[in-house]
Amino acid sequence: xxxxxxxxxxxxxxxxxxxxxxxxxSGARLPxxxxxxxxxxxxxxxxxxALAALRADxxxxxxxxxxxxxxxxxxxxxxxxxxRSFSRWARSLGEEPGGRTVAVDPARAxxxxxxxxxxxxxxRVFRVRRVRTLSGAPVMVExxxxxxxxxxxxxxxxxxxxxxxxxxxxxxxxxxxxxxxxDVVPADRDDxxxxxCPAGQALLRERRRSTDPAGTPVEWSxxxxxxxxxxxxxxxxxxTSALGRRLGED
Amino acid sequence: xxxxxxxxxxxxxxxxxxxxxxxxxSGARLPxxxxxxxxxxxxxxxxxxALAALRADxxxxxxxxxxxxxxxxxxxxxxxxxxRSFSRWARSLGEEPGGRTVAVDPARAxxxxxxxxxxxxxxRVFRVRRVRTLSGAPVMVExxxxxxxxxxxxxxxxxxxxxxxxxxxxxxxxxxxxxxxxDVVPADRDDxxxxxCPAGQALLRERRRSTDPAGTPVEWSxxxxxxxxxxxxxxxxxxTSALGRRLGED
DNA sequence: GTACAACAGTTGTCCGTACAACTTGGAGCT
DNA sequence: AGCTCCAAGTTGTACGGACAACTGTTGTAC
Numbered sequence: 301x302x303x304x305x306x307x308x309x310x311x312x313x314x315x316x317x318x319x320x321x322x323x324x325x326s327g328a329r330l331p332x333x334x335x336x337x338x339x340x341x342x343x344x345x346x347x348x349x350a351l352a353a354l355r356a357d358x359x360x361x362x363x364x365x366x367x368x369x370x371x372x373x374x375x376x377x378x379x380x381x382x383x384r385s386f387s388r389w390a391r392s393l394g395e396e397p398g399g400r401t402v403a404v405d406p407a408r409a410x411x412x413x414x415x416x417x418x419x420x421x422x423x424r425v426f427r428v429r430r431v432r433t434l435s436g437a438p439v440m441v442e443x444x445x446x447x448x449x450x451x452x453x454x455x456x457x458x459x460x461x462x463x464x465x466x467x468x469x470x471x472x473x474x475x476x477x478x479x480x481x482x483d484v485v486p487a488d489r490d491d492x493x494x495x496x497c498p499a500g501q502a503l504l505r506e507r508r509r510s511t512d513p514a515g516t517p518v519e520w521s522x523x524x525x526x527x528x529x530x531x532x533x534x535x536x537x538x539x540t541s542a543l544g545r546r547l548g549e550d
Numbered sequence: 551x552x553x554x555x556x557x558x559x560x561x562x563x564x565x566x567x568x569x570x571x572x573x574x575x576s577g578a579r580l581p582x583x584x585x586x587x588x589x590x591x592x593x594x595x596x597x598x599x600a601l602a603a604l605r606a607d608x609x610x611x612x613x614x615x616x617x618x619x620x621x622x623x624x625x626x627x628x629x630x631x632x633x634r635s636f637s638r639w640a641r642s643l644g645e646e647p648g649g650r651t652v653a654v655d656p657a658r659a660x661x662x663x664x665x666x667x668x669x670x671x672x673x674r675v676f677r678v679r680r681v682r683t684l685s686g687a688p689v690m691v692e693x694x695x696x697x698x699x700x701x702x703x704x705x706x707x708x709x710x711x712x713x714x715x716x717x718x719x720x721x722x723x724x725x726x727x728x729x730x731x732x733d734v735v736p737a738d739r740d741d742x743x744x745x746x747c748p749a750g751q752a753l754l755r756e757r758r759r760s761t762d763p764a765g766t767p768v769e770w771s772x773x774x775x776x777x778x779x780x781x782x783x784x785x786x787x788x789x790t791s792a793l794g795r796r797l798g799e800d
Numbered sequence: 801g802t803a804c805a806a807c808a809g810t811t812g813t814c815c816g817t818a819c820a821a822c823t824t825g826g827a828g829c830t
Numbered sequence: 831a832g833c834t835c836c837a838a839g840t841t842g843t844a845c846g847g848a849c850a851a852c853t854g855t856t857g858t859a860c
Binding site for chain 2: 842854
């Protein structure tokens, strides 16, 4: 059966599970690259590629001259797939994801939408509003705008489809990059009704712009979470910087 | 004069400025790796290392078979240094950072602090409370716990020192990795007094654990921002995943 | 015209080598 | 004991080559 996944991925996966299994406790030093290369029967370059992946996930440090050290605490970091899909994320935690599509509206792109989706202003887009639940309780309201091509696929989905992203994947729509902005906003009347909370309630807001492998925007979304239900975690290092802080001009 | 920075960094920097200068507009395709290698007189491997950095910053996509595409919109992403230091970040935006140290207390590590700093419970630590301002207006309250070694350095700083992190750097204390958790909490009495806002006001909370190159924790901090003042931005992709979502158990 | 097939172009993976830069621990000296 | 200094160990950087896998385009056949 053997998979078609590249060698360095297998090595990375193996090391990941070894760390998760506690073979290398927090603060422990990993074997040297040469040693790992020998052990797995691969070249040092391949080992380095695997270790770069672990470092990007914040699992290990690395510095010249010394062996790599396992970083404790970071613990479990979701994969990109789990982050992209609310459903997948929830299921991986043993929670039962639910969703109710409130509205699917064909519309004309506003200036903001046009900018983020890189389409001309006034172009045809689809606006989708959904309420997401964990084990039945509403947790998040999701307002997504899709360009026409993608929106048509979404509009064709049944209203009770739990995971839109998984359905889109089946149609060959891939999400590979996303840019997120996280801040706080008060709930408006609409949020309050959908989330069953008082208007003005502070919500954790995540705005997201996702693109496909070719760099074409495929969604522009604004999600609002009830406080206390989820938190966002980020790891960054001098090696791979992905997090930033921004003035909140809105 | 020439610097001691590695080759691939110069290439990456050059490409970054070229993109920023609009030489490759949003959606444009970068030259092929071979072409860049020829142009810079370096090997393809070095070019790939440079491009990997750009990809990690979310500046370009990359997929097998097709040339790399410049991702628009992501725009300016702060460097790790700017994220680490409130002062540096503020100054890079033309704002005047300020700070007031409210208290520096030697203390015994609580269970939580001990866990995050990887010291025995009850070990000597220093708790520092500061109010941070932008152009005079209070924006954030920062509650940081340092292990004894670092805390002693901080305690010796003048109360009106604007940037603690820059001072620590001068003493050879390096921060290379950080793990962040972002969510929302209501302001307690203390926050309200320091930030001059009503108690119960929702604040954007960032909890942070920073480590040095050896993987030793050097700070554990909880920062609370007034809403509307800052937002956090994150880029992630299937290639480098650093962002995650967490159940908010606290 | 439309669909299919071949082809050139491009990035991903993997190997090998060599040297530079840095850390660590121990030997040896005071 | 404490200090300096050295040597071994380890990661970072850079080169080179080869092939696999995929994309976009071109051109052919129907």
